[in-house]
Amino acid sequence: MVNTAVTEPVKSTLSGPVAFGCGWISIEQINAIAQQQLQVVLSDNPQFQQQIDAGVAFLDKLLQEDGVIYGVTTGYGDSCTVKVPLSQVHELPIHLTRFHGCGLGEYFSPEQGRAILATRLCSLTQGYSGVSWPLLRQLAAYLNHDIVPRIPQEGSVGASGDLTPLSYVAASLIGERDVYHKGDIRQVADVLPEHGLTPIRLRPKEGLAIMNGTAVMTALACLAYQRAEYLTRLSSRITALASLALKGNSNHFDDILFSVKPHPGQNEVAGWIRHDLNHHEHPRNSDRLQDRYSIRCAPHIIGVLRDALPWFKQTIENELNSANDNPIIDGIGEHVLHGGHFYGGHIAMVMDSMKAAVANLADLHDRQMALLMDTKYNNGLPSNLSGAAPERRYINHGFKAVQIGCSAWTAEALKLTMPASVFSRSTECHNQDKVSMGTIAARDCLRVLQLTEQVVAASLLAVQQGVQLRIAQGELTASSLSNDIQQMLTSLQQDYPLLQEDRPLETSLRQLIAQIQQQHWPLYQEHTDAK
Template sequence: MTIAVTDPGTAQPIASEDPVCFGQGRISIEQITAIARQQHAVSLSQQPSFVRRINAGVAFLDKLLQEDGVIYGVTTGYGDSVTVKVPLEQVYELPVHLIRFHGCGLGDYFSVEEGRAILATRLCSLTQGYSGVSFELLHQLTAYLNLNIVPRIPQEGSVGASGDLTPLSYVAACLIGERDVYYGDDIRPVADVLPLHQLQPLRLRPKEGLAIMNGTAVMTALACLAYQRAEYLTRLSSRITALASLALQGNSHHFDDILFSVKPHQGQNQVAAWIRADLNHVEHPRNSDRLQDRYSIRCAPHIIGVLRDALPWFKQTIENELNSANDNPIIDGIGEHVLHGGHFYGGHIAMVMDTMKTAVANLADLHDRQMALLMDTKFNHGLPANLSAATPERRYINHGFKAVQIGCSAWTAEALKLTMPASVFSRSTECHNQDKVSMGTIAARDCLRVLQLTEQVMAASLLAVQQAVQLRIAQGELCFNSLNSNIQHMLQQLQQQHPLVAEDRPLEYNLRQLVSQLQQQHWPLYQDT
């Protein structure tokens, strides 16, 4: 099946094979990420059971309205205003007011990729079939994704329960033809974009504003994107450590399989195996009498392994939240139940994000320490100061990676500062109705920032460590042909793009290019997992 989607640069349809189908099974982190990156279109299930569940929810709500039933957020006010009974002739206006009074987000705006992830994540929750929404709403969300009409959503304003109310109000508003969207290369009022595709603003049914807004879609979408980045960093961190060990003439026996068999953490052992394969027990004359390398080399599997071992828990928890109905109330149309609860509470995502950002920041700290060893002639076993490749007569005025190391220290410090858990900063708000909240969205935003900072440290480390290895080869202390073929290929790629720093030059462009490449997972690392 081919579905037309829109290229954001041209606003022209492009073909997408095998769309991700919502409503017929669990959606994965990888699928949300692929949708966010415009690698897949989306579709809705045509299975009779799914169609019946969606239609039953709508019919049940219509029946309750005819019977003058009391439904939170449908015939009552919101939050602490639950005691306010809304006249039946105003219930169709109520969702619009909910959307408008929550239009107070501030801060930077989520990117197109993040916005698409948010749309897909909310679609996943609503297609569980327990939110009382209509097919008209689901089709509109699907169309926005396939046409790349992406709400422009401020990042700040959510306490993570009742869900991501304020940021998701921008999704709801765009569905009814209000506020701005990313479209092509522009930011435009959605009311100007809809006619281009023969779309009409939705008239939301009574429960639908609440169904869109009262959930964990923002924090969960960010968690999906964060997971993919964190997983890749465990691989890249292992590769950088192997290169650092080579550059520092390290002891490859620190990663021995017998050694690691006596401490059976699976992720830690995987990291040790990756580094061991990269090193292939290459040994070199050592300029030190130290039997053991310093901790940032010797204990790297134990540091990287913490994150690696946490990934299965992260994935299971994020995907459970992703594939949940997480608004309130829950509408069981087939069984005809209205169930009031607190599924909008983002505690699980908050805990995952607080834990992930701590484990990721430890990688920044690890590579900052490795950089310190590489730069300092007291610890780098004969490499030039600051890894400068200057000729002897030019060494007096060249400073190599001195400032890059300072940058790593700054980025690492900022990453470590952000590891304070957001989830413990619950605040009572909204007339003490929301008196215990998750702060899951703040935790997720913190995690993405920690990932960015750690990626910067790793980009700098990769640039420096490849220079260090090249210096060893040039000094005759390391034979290129003795290296693992994967290491050889990566070094050749890096050297083509980033020649040796012999004479001082600005490295910002090189660093930004490397950050972009590692965020795009440019290097296929350790595929035999």
């Protein structure tokens, strides 16, 4: 029988090729593969090889005995009562890929496509999907040769898995449809021979094994996780810079204060901000006893996401390292187990939760921006943070429009926080009568991350401008700043000089967003690793 015991995950590594089929695969490994930083191999572990061989042999045995197997000798979904003649069993997977070829919307990027391939490979190499070595080797070759199916984003309800988007993976394996290859969009049939590959023939169950699972939503969740994690760091740094620019009260982040409310992620954020502000060495006390909430409560806001990250990670990686198609094939024990592991409820919950916590960061920085712009609240900074000379202040407007943009991006992010998972729709002749909407939740989450990164980029430009203005006004000395803050300000000023005369900021914002998404600044790494 299938082993259901809970075991300690094998710790992953980011050095060398990732071996599928011999242990736990991490979010970080999936993302490194997606970013073409790591190659993949199939494990030579004897137990893994035995599982794959046994699954194939067991299915062949059942076919010879004319056994009834869902999706192998029957139709799909509500058509499971239709018995397929053995003479047509080998055509069934091809039809599955073709009638699901109806995806619409924008296409997933090559990076997202590679994450999807790696995530599906991870599930299939659990050894309970009844797939053959040629299929597994072809998926590995796709990743190593940068052959990425071009997959439309829309068309999955998240149970019976990501059928329609994953049909584009299955179709490419048999030589149909388009792929991304080294920056171009090409027919897969033209690309395969260039790498000594040929289309494979899908065995019975293999079309279903590829398509009937949670690979798309889980892959997107892996990509979303690292972006959200980085935003907790960058939001903490921006808050510290905002506090400096606003002449804030550093006592709001005191270690004794936070010891009485011991949420670990919240306290980690407070510690980062406290470190940036040199609180113990150079306490800066505002004339006000208490700053406004968007400064004073920032650890409590950022900390919600920070504290949720361990649960997010555990849930995503559990799904990643699961066999999540149907039926499950226990080749060694010779069982066909019909169930619903394709249901993406766990990923849907993570993505719905993550997007709400991330959107709160956009709202936080939008409020911080409002304080910085307004002379009623910014404690002596110029209106709209304009760095113009006094005689030029009449026509220069600084960050006025950028702050309007922040409000627009924040509003859109907040609008998307409605949980997708509550919008289950009965479909497919009421066979799929309760579905997860996990892929829609994941796509929403990526959009919320993009919008929040836009707000964060604008906020980073604004807060570094505010600190530079304080230094120029003699109200702050560069030498009093922490080394980390000094280094980041120097880095920012090299690419984004002080805004004195109005200039278009679109190019700067786009460049900064790209740097954020590439995690250009390894923020607080030493403090987190030592924790």
